[in-house]
Amino acid sequence: MAATNEEVIELLKAGYCMELETVMNYLANSTNLDGVRAEEIKKSLAADIVEELAHAQSLAARIKQLGGLVPGSASVTLGNQRQPPEDTTDVVAVIEAVIEAESTACAHYKKVIRATDGEDYVTQDLCIRLLADEEAHLVLFKGFLKEYKQP
Ligand SMILES: [Fe+2]
Numbered sequence: 446m447a448a449t450n451e452e453v454i455e456l457l458k459a460g461y462c463m464e465l466e467t468v469m470n471y472l473a474n475s476t477n478l479d480g481v482r483a484e485e486i487k488k489s490l491a492a493d494i495v496e497e498l499a500h501a502q503s504l505a506a507r508i509k510q511l512g513g514l515v516p517g518s519a520s521v522t523l524g525n526q527r528q529p530p531e532d533t534t535d536v537v538a539v540i541e542a543v544i545e546a547e548s549t550a551c552a553h554y555k556k557v558i559r560a561t562d563g564e565d566y567v568t569q570d571l572c573i574r575l576l577a578d579e580e581a582h583l584v585l586f587k588g589f590l591k592e593y594k595q596p
């Protein structure tokens with residue numbers, strides 16, 4: 446059975462919080478890392494910040510269209526993602542954290558796609574597009590992990 450309008454708004458708010466947390470951690474990781482090996486990862490993460498922020502903007506617009514309120518900083522839940530490593534040369538820890546964040550995002554958008562099926566096609570379409578972006582990020586970072594994990 447399809448979710449109610451209220452339930453869809455809550456799911457979108459959860460996605461909105463995730464996207465903002467991703468922005469914060471990619472911002473930190475794209476800045477903190479040191480070393481030659483880190484350069485490509487930093488560049489890739491810096492480019493992703495803009496994309497993840499655009500995701501938050503699309504989710505905010507849909508929350509508004511459905512009659513909900515976009516949460517302010519006091520209501521945004523953070524702290525669910527793996528934190529930037531203390532060791533600023535630990536590129537693998539960063540790549541693994543990104544893979545974890547992107548997998549969680551994919552799982553969340555799949556949940557919204559299922560919850561809106563047959564009912565809220567516009568939200569469903571939005572989440573399918575977001576899922577496509579997150580899957581692309583996931584594949585990219587899984588590829589980075591293959592290379593960086595080699596001894
Ligand atoms: Fe995203």
Ligand SMILES: [Fe+2]
Pocket residue numbers: 493497547550578579582
């Ligand atoms: Fe992403």
